[in-house]
Amino acid sequence: MVAPPDNDVLWARALHYQHPDGSPALCGVSLGVREGEILAVTGPRGSGKSTLLSCLSGLLRPRDGEIWFNSVPVHTMGPVVRERLRRERFAWIDPAPVLVPELNVWENAALPLMLRGAGRRQAKTVALEWLERLDVGDCARRHPQTLRQAERQRVCIARALAPAPTVLFADEPTAPLHHADRGHVLRTLTTAVRSHGITVVLATHDAATAALADRTVALLDGRCVSTVHLPPVPEAEGRAACSLSV
Numbered sequence: 001m002v003a004p005p006d007n008d009v010l011w012a013r014a015l016h017y018q019h020p021d022g023s024p025a026l027c028g029v030s031l032g033v034r035e036g037e038i039l040a041v042t043g044p045r046g047s048g049k050s051t052l053l054s055c056l057s058g059l060l061r062p063r064d065g066e067i068w069f070n071s072v073p074v075h076t077m078g079p080v081v082r083e084r085l086r087r088e089r090f091a092w093i094d095p096a097p098v099l100v101p102e103l104n105v106w107e108n109a110a111l112p113l114m115l116r117g118a119g120r121r122q123a124k125t126v127a128l129e130w131l132e133r134l135d136v137g138d139c140a141r142r143h144p145q146t147l148r149q150a151e152r153q154r155v156c157i158a159r160a161l162a163p164a165p166t167v168l169f170a171d172e173p174t175a176p177l178h179h180a181d182r183g184h185v186l187r188t189l190t191t192a193v194r195s196h197g198i199t200v201v202l203a204t205h206d207a208a209t210a211a212l213a214d215r216t217v218a219l220l221d222g223r224c225v226s227t228v229h230l231p232p233v234p235e236a237e238g239r240a241a242c243s244l245s246v
């Protein structure tokens with residue numbers, strides 16, 4: 001095994017993953033994610049973005065290859081240790097909002113904090129702060145089924161940010177939002193992660209979303225294709241990049 005570079009929070013080498021029905025999803029993907037950066041994983045539908053995030057976060061175990069988190073091998077961990085890693089150090093935003101229907105909004109947002117051992121009062125205070133930032137503070141006592149889809153997604157984003165994870169995996173996080181809402185939610189998300197030093201791996205096929213990232217890795221048919229960086233655009237919050245297949 002080759003040790004990963006010191007400044008990479010996440011480092012993957014030669015990842016191969018095949019779905020149980022035999023569909024190939026990753027065919028030798030290697031990448032590094034530096035501390036505090038927002039890395040966009042782009043590519044057309046079916047290119048392997050979600051599968052890559054699932055492998056990097058320990059949700060799926062690759063058939064071959066290595067994944068290291070802060071110089072600790074994830075690919076050799078058993079399911080219980082990977083589960084603990086995901087709960088304590090990672091957060092995840094899905095393209096569709098999934099909340100616990102029995103809990104109200106602030107309880108949903110506070111849940112990961114309480115699972116990490118925070119007291120109910122402290123977790124509630126932090127959750128309410130994040131709900132306010134995401135403009136759903138006034139929904140705190142309602143139940144998810146009474147919210148609009150876009151509001152539920154904002155709650156999911158607050159829930160992911162509240163525990164200040166080391167790495168946030170965001171799979172098309174603004175997919176259920178109207179175009180007008182997307183810019184605001186993405187700016188809130190990027191401002192929050194930058195101010196808290198949270199590393200983000202963001203799957204998207206939207207060029208405007210990818211432009212908020214520091215760096216872009218493009219996938220095609222489960223393989224990385226080369227990435228060309230553009231010079232920084234002053235008015236953009238991140239640095240744009242475009243990708244060329246070679």
Ligand SMILES: Nc1ncnc2c1ncn2[C@@H]1O[C@H](COP(=O)(O)OP(=O)(O)OP(=O)(O)O)[C@@H](O)[C@H]1O
Pocket residue numbers: 019020021023024025043044045046047048049050051052203205
């Ligand atoms: N549960 C599954 N079972 C079988 N094949 C799957 C499954 N999930 C994804 N695949 C296949 O694996 C490949 C990669 O899919 P993946 O969802 O990772 O791509 P993606 O780039 O995230 O696509 P999208 O943007 O549509 O989410 C595709 O060929 C897809 O059809």
